[in-house]
Amino acid sequence: MSTTTTPTADPDRTGSSGASTRRTDSPWLRPFRGRESGLLLVVLGILAFLAIRTDTFVTVDNLLVVARQAALVAIIAVGMTFVIATGGIDLSVGSVVALTSVATGFWVISADLPYIVAIPLSLATGLACGLLNGALIVLTKVPPFIITLGMLGIARGVALGLTSGSTQTGFAPPFLGIGQGSWLGLPVPVWVALVVAVVAHLVLTRTTIGRHVYFTGSNEPAAVLSGIRVQRVKMFVYVVAGSLAALSSLLETARLSVAQPSTGVGYELTAIGAVVIGGASLFGGRGTVLGAVLGAVLLSLITNGLIALQVSAYWQQAIQGAVIILAVALNEWRGRRAVAAGRAGDT
Amino acid sequence: MSAAPEAEPPTDDPPAPGVEPLVRMTGIVKTYPGVRALDSVDLEVRPGEVMGLVGENGAGKSTLLKVLAGVVSPDEGEVLVEGRPVRMSGPRDAQRLGLAVIHQELTLAPHLSVAENILVAAEPTRFGMLDRREMERRTEAALSELGIQLDPWVEVERLSLARRQLVEVARALAAKARLIVMDEPTSALTEDEVDRLLAVVRRLRDSGVSIVYVSHRMREIFEVCDRITVLRDGRHTGLSRADDTDPDALVARMVGREITQLYGERSDQARDEVVLEVRNLSSGDRVRDVSLAVRAGEIVGLAGLVGSGRTETARAVFGADPHQGEILLRGRPVRFGHPKEALAEGVCYLSEDRKATGLFLEMSVRRNIAVTVPRTIAPKGWFRPRAERDVADRFRTSLRIACPSVDSLVGGLSGGNQQKVALAKWLATEPSVLLLDEPTRGVDVGAKAEIYRIIRELAAAGVAVLMISSELPEVIGMSDRIVVLSAGRTAGELTADEATEEAIVALATGIGTPATG
Numbered sequence: 001m002s003t004t005t006t007p008t009a010d011p012d013r014t015g016s017s018g019a020s021t022r023r024t025d026s027p028w029l030r031p032f033r034g035r036e037s038g039l040l041l042v043v044l045g046i047l048a049f050l051a052i053r054t055d056t057f058v059t060v061d062n063l064l065v066v067a068r069q070a071a072l073v074a075i076i077a078v079g080m081t082f083v084i085a086t087g088g089i090d091l092s093v094g095s096v097v098a099l100t101s102v103a104t105g106f107w108v109i110s111a112d113l114p115y116i117v118a119i120p121l122s123l124a125t126g127l128a129c130g131l132l133n134g135a136l137i138v139l140t141k142v143p144p145f146i147i148t149l150g151m152l153g154i155a156r157g158v159a160l161g162l163t164s165g166s167t168q169t170g171f172a173p174p175f176l177g178i179g180q181g182s183w184l185g186l187p188v189p190v191w192v193a194l195v196v197a198v199v200a201h202l203v204l205t206r207t208t209i210g211r212h213v214y215f216t217g218s219n220e221p222a223a224v225l226s227g228i229r230v231q232r233v234k235m236f237v238y239v240v241a242g243s244l245a246a247l248s249s250l251l252e253t254a255r256l257s258v259a260q261p262s263t264g265v266g267y268e269l270t271a272i273g274a275v276v277i278g279g280a281s282l283f284g285g286r287g288t289v290l291g292a293v294l295g296a297v298l299l300s301l302i303t304n305g306l307i308a309l310q311v312s313a314y315w316q317q318a319i320q321g322a323v324i325i326l327a328v329a330l331n332e333w334r335g336r337r338a339v340a341a342g343r344a345g346d347t
Numbered sequence: 348m349s350a351a352p353e354a355e356p357p358t359d360d361p362p363a364p365g366v367e368p369l370v371r372m373t374g375i376v377k378t379y380p381g382v383r384a385l386d387s388v389d390l391e392v393r394p395g396e397v398m399g400l401v402g403e404n405g406a407g408k409s410t411l412l413k414v415l416a417g418v419v420s421p422d423e424g425e426v427l428v429e430g431r432p433v434r435m436s437g438p439r440d441a442q443r444l445g446l447a448v449i450h451q452e453l454t455l456a457p458h459l460s461v462a463e464n465i466l467v468a469a470e471p472t473r474f475g476m477l478d479r480r481e482m483e484r485r486t487e488a489a490l491s492e493l494g495i496q497l498d499p500w501v502e503v504e505r506l507s508l509a510r511r512q513l514v515e516v517a518r519a520l521a522a523k524a525r526l527i528v529m530d531e532p533t534s535a536l537t538e539d540e541v542d543r544l545l546a547v548v549r550r551l552r553d554s555g556v557s558i559v560y561v562s563h564r565m566r567e568i569f570e571v572c573d574r575i576t577v578l579r580d581g582r583h584t585g586l587s588r589a590d591d592t593d594p595d596a597l598v599a600r601m602v603g604r605e606i607t608q609l610y611g612e613r614s615d616q617a618r619d620e621v622v623l624e625v626r627n628l629s630s631g632d633r634v635r636d637v638s639l640a641v642r643a644g645e646i647v648g649l650a651g652l653v654g655s656g657r658t659e660t661a662r663a664v665f666g667a668d669p670h671q672g673e674i675l676l677r678g679r680p681v682r683f684g685h686p687k688e689a690l691a692e693g694v695c696y697l698s699e700d701r702k703a704t705g706l707f708l709e710m711s712v713r714r715n716i717a718v719t720v721p722r723t724i725a726p727k728g729w730f731r732p733r734a735e736r737d738v739a740d741r742f743r744t745s746l747r748i749a750c751p752s753v754d755s756l757v758g759g760l761s762g763g764n765q766q767k768v769a770l771a772k773w774l775a776t777e778p779s780v781l782l783l784d785e786p787t788r789g790v791d792v793g794a795k796a797e798i799y800r801i802i803r804e805l806a807a808a809g810v811a812v813l814m815i816s817s818e819l820p821e822v823i824g825m826s827d828r829i830v831v832l833s834a835g836r837t838a839g840e841l842t843a844d845e846a847t848e849e850a851i852v853a854l855a856t857g858i859g860t861p862a863t864g
Contacts, residue, residue: 205730206725206729206730207725207728207729207730208721208725208728208730210730211721211725211730212721214710215707215710215714215718218707218708218709218710219703219704219706219707219708221703221704222698222703222704222705222706222707223707223718224667224685224686225665225667225686225696225698225704225705226686226718226719226772227685227686227687227689227690227719228687228718229685229687285707285709285710286709
């Protein structure tokens with residue numbers, strides 16, 4: 001229990017209750033305080049570096065290519081943010097991308113359903129995977145790591161099994177448009193990612209269920225005793241993660257005009273990387289949509305930047321890995337400094 | 348005592364006998380950014396004495412102990428061990444000097460055995476393999492110094508908290524500690540276990556080990572300590588022989604004022620309406636057959652040994668654990684499957700461990716207070732920060748929660764203020780039944796008095812209060828009626844007039860006959 005705190009940590013001593021420092025800045029700028037602003041600087045720094053070192057990278061065309069790619073990663077990372085903020089993890093999103101891709105191929109091409117039916121069905125595939133993840137986690141009380149590791153195998157296996165590993169092509173132009181088209185100068189996937197990010201941000205910060213996500217991740221037993229239906233919250237976040245993985249898969253399938261059961265390998269790690277770069281804690285309770293999106297942009301920039309710098313593809317993963325470690329270590333360090341400054345000597 | 352106690356010089360220090368003190372800390376200063384945590388503090392411990400260390404939360408006790416444990420190095424001042432100045436740059440140095448600190452949060456590895464925990468980092472080996480027989484021997488030697496017997500190979504997880512504490516002490520002995528610091532060792536123990544621990548402390552002292560005993564509980568301090576050092580606001584405000592002072596004087600020196608009427612006045616308004624009634628409740632393997640009733644405006648104490656099913660009873664009533672039996676609210680049978688349902692009916696439960704199950708430590712005060720009232724702060728499912736702030740500000744004022752603003756993180760507040768936040772979150776729901784589980788655990792005297800006042804006010808406003816407490820003076824001082832549990836059953840009931848520590852212990856241990864209630 002509480003050990004003695006030093007007088008700093010004990011506001012009894014600092015007394016004056018009128019000295020409250022009210023934050024008056026706009027709620028729209030608030031997300032940019034702290035970590036996210038630092039991350040934004042890093043992203044801009046990399047862009048500046050690439051602009052100087054190469055002629056080809058910082059051009060409108062190339063940036064749009066990068067943005068299209070980053071959007072797909074960002075959508076998955078946003079879903080992962082929900083999960084990680086509860087202290088969970090979803091390792092199955094890459095496999096869900098594959099299964100959804102296969103399902104999209106089946107419903108759009110083989111079954112030839114109208115888009116208005118086929119696309120919701122595709123999204124429902126991912127939603128169902130998330131629902132299954134959530135239900136198993138809540139019912140069996142087995143850690144999310146294990147359950148979603150199992151789902152990683154199951155979804156991938158079903159996708160490969162149903163197709164015998166074969167890809168499917170023959171999507172019609174209207175469908176391809178959602179992956180390859182542009183609107184008002186921006187690629188459609190970027191618009192989708194923006195809408196997803198804004199909605200997700202509002203859900204997490206402004207709705208009851210979204211706020212309950214953080215309470216659950218911050219202290220689950222306390223959340224239960226505070227009257228929060230923690231099990232529902234968990235179901236919700238895995239459904240969100242599965243659905244957004246499916247959405248990303250839909251865009252990717254349209255972008256590549258091929259439904260393939262082998263896609264999405266390792267996407268879960270990229271998404272987790274993006275989320276933790278964005279400042280989330282794997283122990284839960286912390287994580288923002290903006291951070292995850294910036295993390296996704298950063299990782300995509302690095303991959304593409306390395307190509308532009310003509311670094312061998314073999315080395316790219318190593319550099320990505322190093323960036324993840326660096327970013328999170330930096331976050332830790334900053335966090336600890338903030339704690340040290342804020343409550344000196346407190347245990 | 349009207350004179351400012353800090354004006355007194357350190358008094359009652361008896362002339363030092365011919366022996367060199369084991370540890371002497373002089374003029375210790377430690378400054379953290381913006382605050383002087385320790386301002387020229389002295390502490391002297393002689394061989395084979397029990398030195399009491401008292402002070403409110405924030406007085407600097409734990410910083411001083413950290414200096415002693417080698418965790419924090421002082422800005423100024425000296426630490427002398429047997430007259431020789433020492434510089435410690437880490438806990439290992441302290442260990443080598445024979446100084447052991449037993450923290451409130453125990454540091455045992457729950458999944459390892461007693462022997463492994465006691466001999467951690469000093470495991471005897473033969474040919475590179477752990478020597479189990481030698482481990483057993485040393486473990487039993489350390490335990491028998493404490494006068495207790497335990498299976499060396501039982502997992503620590505399966506021991507009671509009291510036993511675990513003794514294992515920590517045994518570990519210190521096995522590491523050849525000459526000074527053992529106990530930081531509030533009894534905050535989670537029952538009266539019975541406290542007595543046993545105090546016996547161990549005396550036994551250690553008689554065998555020549557020195558003890559620094561930190562506690563908020565005056566009874567223990569006076570029962571076991573030879574001398575007592577008082578800290579307030581990082582300063583040394585008194586050193587006296589236990590025989591030469593008394594609890595009131597000590598408390599006055601701790602808080603800088605005298606606290607009169609700690610528990611407040613019982614109100615004698617008529618209480619007829621039974622708000623909460625529990626009949627033949629059972630839950631898990633701890634609660635077997637509990638019946639009790641609480642009327643509007645009444646404070647009912649729920650006493651019993653640790654493990655008697657008090658917490659589990661409250662959790663079952665609150666819907667946090669599955670249970671059988673009848674629960675009636677104002678005569679109407681209810682069955683809560685989830686705390687949310689209990690909240691909707693105005694039943695609240697303040698959990699016993701605010702850090703583990705009460706608060707969201709890395710969140711702000713306002714988040715913590717408003718977590719229970721999503722409807723108020725998000726009227727149509729859409730969160731309004733202004734509403735959250737209003738709720739939090741209201742309680743910050745009414746409960747006098749000392750924090751720079753409601754945006755401050757709860758983890759940075761003192762124990763007393765954390766507890767007020769934990770209480771505020773329930774008061775925000777405007778409860779009609781309040782289940783309080785150890786409402787003043789780990790809270791200093793000043794904050795205790797305030798929490799008692801708040802509880803009294805709630806009762807006066809008609810709230811039915813069921814208060815679990817392991818501190819008998821608190822139960823007796825606060826309760827209109829006391830229900831005593833023993834091994835998961837209602838063992839009896841005492842009115843405020845009948846309640847004595849002896850009567851409660853007799854019922855709790857099953858040797859007393861149930862009084863009529």
